[in-house]
Amino acid sequence: MTAQPEDLATHAPVGFLTDTTLCIGCKACEVACKQWNSLPMDNVGFTASSYDNTRDLGATTWRHVAFVEQFPGNERPTTMPPFQSNWLMMSDICKHCVNPPCMQACPTGAIVISRFGTVVIQQDVCNGCGYCVPACPFGVPELSPLDNKAHKCTFCYDRLESGLEPACAKACPTDSIQFGYTDELALRARGRVDELRERGVEGAYVYGDQNAGGTGGIGGLRVSFILSAPSERYNLPAEPELPQRKSVPNYLSTLVASVAFGAMMTICLRK
Amino acid sequence: MSYQRMWKTPKSGGRSASDESAESYYGVPPIHKPHWKWLIIAYFYLGGISGLSYVIAELAEVTGDATNRVITRAGRYVSLGTLLPCPVLLILDLGRPERFLNMLRIVKLRSPMSVGTWVLVIFSGFCTRSVVAQAARDELWNRFKCAPHGIKAIQSRWMGVAGVPFGFLLGGYTGVLLAATAVPLWTKNALLMGPLFLASAASNATASITLVLCLSKAPHRALVRLERLEMCSLVVELGLLALNRRQLGQTIGRPLREGSTGRLYRFGVQGTGIAAPLMLTVAPMLAGMRPSRWRLALSSLLTLSGGFMFRYVMVIAGHRSADDPQATFELARRGSQESTGSVTDVNVHPVAPS
Numbered sequence A: 001m002t003a004q005p006e007d008l009a010t011h012a013p014v015g016f017l018t019d020t021t022l023c024i025g026c027k028a029c030e031v032a033c034k035q036w037n038s039l040p041m042d043n044v045g046f047t048a049s050s051y052d053n054t055r056d057l058g059a060t061t062w063r064h065v066a067f068v069e070q071f072p073g074n075e076r077p078t079t080m081p082p083f084q085s086n087w088l089m090m091s092d093i094c095k096h097c098v099n100p101p102c103m104q105a106c107p108t109g110a111i112v113i114s115r116f117g118t119v120v121i122q123q124d125v126c127n128g129c130g131y132c133v134p135a136c137p138f139g140v141p142e143l144s145p146l147d148n149k150a151h152k153c154t155f156c157y158d159r160l161e162s163g164l165e166p167a168c169a170k171a172c173p174t175d176s177i178q179f180g181y182t183d184e185l186a187l188r189a190r191g192r193v194d195e196l197r198e199r200g201v202e203g204a205y206v207y208g209d210q211n212a213g214g215t216g217g218i219g220g221l222r223v224s225f226i227l228s229a230p231s232e233r234y235n236l237p238a239e240p241e242l243p244q245r246k247s248v249p250n251y252l253s254t255l256v257a258s259v260a261f262g263a264m265m266t267i268c269l270r271k
Numbered sequence B: 001m002s003y004q005r006m007w008k009t010p011k012s013g014g015r016s017a018s019d020e021s022a023e024s025y026y027g028v029p030p031i032h033k034p035h036w037k038w039l040i041i042a043y044f045y046l047g048g049i050s051g052l053s054y055v056i057a058e059l060a061e062v063t064g065d066a067t068n069r070v071i072t073r074a075g076r077y078v079s080l081g082t083l084l085p086c087p088v089l090l091i092l093d094l095g096r097p098e099r100f101l102n103m104l105r106i107v108k109l110r111s112p113m114s115v116g117t118w119v120l121v122i123f124s125g126f127c128t129r130s131v132v133a134q135a136a137r138d139e140l141w142n143r144f145k146c147a148p149h150g151i152k153a154i155q156s157r158w159m160g161v162a163g164v165p166f167g168f169l170l171g172g173y174t175g176v177l178l179a180a181t182a183v184p185l186w187t188k189n190a191l192l193m194g195p196l197f198l199a200s201a202a203s204n205a206t207a208s209i210t211l212v213l214c215l216s217k218a219p220h221r222a223l224v225r226l227e228r229l230e231m232c233s234l235v236v237e238l239g240l241l242a243l244n245r246r247q248l249g250q251t252i253g254r255p256l257r258e259g260s261t262g263r264l265y266r267f268g269v270q271g272t273g274i275a276a277p278l279m280l281t282v283a284p285m286l287a288g289m290r291p292s293r294w295r296l297a298l299s300s301l302l303t304l305s306g307g308f309m310f311r312y313v314m315v316i317a318g319h320r321s322a323d324d325p326q327a328t329f330e331l332a333r334r335g336s337q338e339s340t341g342s343v344t345d346v347n348v349h350p351v352a353p354s
């Protein structure tokens, strides 16, 4: 990425484009993230039959490389697809939603959108109520047993302040993780999907894109992914939705119920 | 640092990697469940009773005759008694209890938890006023020789009515709070969650007041009225529960049908908590019998235990549905177009085999 240090905050919001067709599962991003952010190590063990040994995102795992073995037609593959052999690999991360469900949920205002357009949990405000944890439709934030506060990817807030790209993007050897301004990245993603389709990856699409189901109410993701298989294969919900979308109707239905119960009580408590 | 994030590798005997990756990402839950357990379950329970006891007490005060005075009196004291533990439970449940005041640094209508915190704060004020007024009526202050000045000023029954919306909110907002998450079992029927928690709170509050009046020497006429109210709320609650379960569908509603939560739901929530007290109320009523104190006390106890089990089942079944990838996937397949997301109906191979 060629952005000048002083540009980062003043231009459009920043984000990532994660082109999973380029990912080779080297986990350099996971390691770089752990090192830069001084995160403790995880359990060492495999996730079921996969080569994945970090399992999912969590309080101390802000990048997670998913390994999905492909069995077309439930048989041992005999053909070689143009990318990623018969393994799908994807470096998962907080999506830095445009209208973040976690931020809407947070009762203390600890979660904010930074001036770079990224979503950050202010550690000096969070009181560990844990409401952001189930509010995220992608299963990103988690309470850490170390300090009982919620943690997730900060999009390397400290590095952005110094005009540097986040550690994971810097470390990625294949440029599967690309850092940039979201409008530029969206254009690049579209071009790349067209190119991939020409080269035989017919199932390629941008996750979270309006054409691929959209992100009902979330308003888009600052971190987008080029996927080549159904998103559920990568453990991403097909058409995520802003959970708080239902709050206003829900309050209204509670209001209606209250009026009904009030009437019922008044009648029953009469003579 | 010594901390390691631990998990258990799922043991799925006889299943191949192709099976595991066909239905989900090796069974790993796509969303995180909350940490809420007993403290929150107890809070939901007590907060609901407190809010609705207040409502019943104040509505009885403004709409009823002298008979209702005992109901008002019991309702107000029950409301305060069940309210007192609530803030303690909430604060203890925070990861950083010493920071609980951070909840009060903003008012955020978008966050049901923020709304709930403020409702609790405002409701506490109304509840205290009611109890102070009640204590004055019961001449408790004279006994302590400390009659606060200005009690006259807060004696107006309309001040009590002003708190009624907050009482309702305290009973119902918990459902809204759960529904505003990505947990499939909670958010699938978002519209039903508030009324469901409200209905359960109403029957529990009626049961607590009935219980108190049964144990004291309250006139039968008051008990008859409460019994009527109890029966109506139980019927509404039963209807809402049935509707909720039907709308949840096969996959998302699984925790309410199967396993320990399924059993508890069927026999505990529906059987012990609703069907049994309804039988105890309806059968004698049809036979034209006068309510007996012991029968009423028993049915109130059953209702109260059912209300607690309802909160428990809703929270724990929510955890189970959050752990079930199929439930989350189904929730997110809204199916406006043939989505690129579903693993079931799309050819998984990126290239057509030659």
Ligand code: SF4
Binding pocket: A094, A095, A096, A097, A100, A101, A102, A103, A119, A135, A136, A137, A138, A139, A140, A141, A152
């Ligand atoms: S992906 Fe989850 S944690 Fe990240 S911004 Fe969106 S809601 Fe918040």
Ligand code: SF4
Binding pocket: A105, A106, A107, A108, A109, A110, A111, A121, A125, A126, A127, A128, A129, A130, A131, A132, A133, A149, A150
């Ligand atoms: S755990 Fe912290 S960041 Fe998450 S909702 Fe609660 S206060 Fe906000």
